Amino acid sequence: MHSLHSPNFIYFYTMAIQRFQGSSVQLDFGPLTESSFPQKLAQFSAQKILILVDENTQQHCLEYLLTSFEQLAHAEVIVLPPGEETKSIDYALQLWELLTDYEVSKKDLLICLGGGVVSDLGAFVASTYKRGLNCILLPTSLLAMIDAAIGGKNGIDFKGYKNLIGTIQQPDYIYMDPGFLHSLPWPEYLSGLGEGLKHSLISGLDLWQHYKNDVAFAIENKQQLSTALLWELIQVKINIVEQDPFEIGVRQVLNLGHTLGHAFEARCMESEPIAHGVAVAWGLAYEAQIAQAQGLLDQDAAQELFDFVRANYSALPEIAQDAMGLVPFLNQDKKNQDNRWRYAALKSPGSYLLNQSFDLAQLKAVLKS
Ligand SMILES: NC(=O)c1ccc[n+]([C@@H]2O[C@H](COP(=O)([O-])OP(=O)(O)OC[C@H]3O[C@@H](n4cnc5c(N)ncnc54)[C@H](O)[C@@H]3O)[C@@H](O)[C@H]2O)c1
Incomplete structure (x- = not known):
């Protein structure tokens, strides 16, 4: 049994971990506490750990993370404003400055806890800082789980154009816990x-x-898709990225x-x-x-x-x-x-x-x- 606590909900569900370990994509799908996340964190016990969130994932997802994994008790938390406008050079610059001031080394770890904006921006900064900082993605939106977090495309918008500046570099690992979706607003x-x-x-x-x-039913009843269907959708993306990681x-x-x-x-x-x-x-x-x-x-x-x-x-x-x-x-x-x-x-x-x-x-x- 896995319990997911946040100030706004307590959500219980059971599900076996689905794991994919390919040449590009390394991913666990299922309850975070039952995934290899704790072992992964143990590898960074002597390193600095930073967690990047936006204000919404700070409110809804962070407490669960901090209270479930004692290795994260002393992690530095960086909070971004939510929304596409944050995927910008201004925020990339602030993050590079912050990593520098905090004397973060390549061996330290950045955890991106959020939707596609947090993972696109965070993984972009991680891939460019000192030519590559360790980076783990914890997607919290449906879009980030089935798409944005998979495949190593990182980037920011520039001069009003989407994803104009970016890198292709795979994160070290992706942990997808569908329990996070419970607080995701319906739109x-x-x-x-x-x-x-x-x-x-x-x-x-x-x-x-x-x-x-399934979508027609989900929309009519404002109900989420089954985790089995989510896993099928995730696999569509994984299979394509594995065949052709650099597009x-x-x-x-x-x-x-x-x-x-x-x-x-x-x-x-x-x-x-x-x-x-x-x-x-x-x-x-x-x-x-x-x-x-x-x-x-x-x-x-x-x-x-x-x-x-x-x-x-x-x-x-x-x-x-x-x-x-x-x-x-x-x-x-x-x-x-x-x-x-x-x-x-x-x-x-x-x-x-x-x-x-x-x-x-x-x-x-x-x-x-
Ligand atoms: N890198 C890629 O391959 C790729 C692929 C597809 C999309 N993208 C990018 O992803 C971005 C869109 O992603 P998105 O839809 O996740 O946007 P987002 O990160 O802005 O998240 C949407 C909203 O949901 C909130 N949120 C996220 N998880 C939550 C949770 N569990 N509980 C409560 N609130 C939560 C966020 O704070 C935000 O307000 C776009 O910038 C798009 O270009 C990238």
Whole structure:
């Protein structure tokens, strides 16, 4: 039996640890107290340990960590403001300064306890400080568990563009305790389901059908997905990262929905911010419309996906539906080649074409329709 205590809840659940130890990804999924986390911490008994949180994970997740693992009793805790704006050079700079002032050495340990913002920023700082500080990720949001924490892509936004500066370096270990999800606000859970949608489409018809039904039930009842389904989604990402850790080939499929998704998210960031996973869900829906217009995806499949997103997510802000407003963000996309906007096109669930492109006229047509 595993108990998860925080000021706001006491949550009991049992689950066997699922472990993956590949050449890139090292991960335990299940109750933290039953994972190899305590043994891992023991390796750092003579070192400094720092825990990076944001104000929300400080409030909801930190106490459990500090009270369950005595090795962490004297850890330094660094608290960030929550939200995408924290994934910035200003906060990276402050963290580098703090590590320097605290005389942190390469052998010390940074634990990132939070969603994708904490893990993207924290792991970026860890990968650059003294050319690589030990780093363990403890994702606490659905999105970070099924996606952001896996695969070693670390980074910050820059000049309003998503993930412009970053590194690819795997963390030393990832511990995913689904108990943390208990305090995650529902809109953030919905956002995570957007990346889950992508994984289910990449995997194939079986997982897509299963996912569609379970998500419809989860949303209707405001209930979380089963840990078995979470593990399936996590494995989709692990399998791709293991095949192609540096995104030379197959890993590009994880950009499905992200060419437009990142443009939507960045376009709205200043005036009407939308959650990353919501932007990705709409990116998937509109990129499917483009693939259909290009004759790559059949109309029924594109429409089914569009209807699914429309039924489960609030509409995109109007500024995101103005094609010209998206152009500067699409022009900064890291995948661009020969001045073409690249995207991964879905052909059918489980089947896709990498390195496809679309133009402004095609974008205008789908946004208008
Ligand atoms: N590195 C990658 O491969 C990768 C992949 C996908 C997304 N991302 C990035 O991840 C980020 C989005 O991640 P996110 O959705 O986790 O955002 P986030 O880190 O901002 O978390 C969302 C919100 O939930 C709160 N929160 C997190 N866990 C909580 C918990 N257990 N209880 C209560 N509140 C909690 C956070 O404080 C925040 O307010 C984006 O910046 C995106 O670009 C990175």
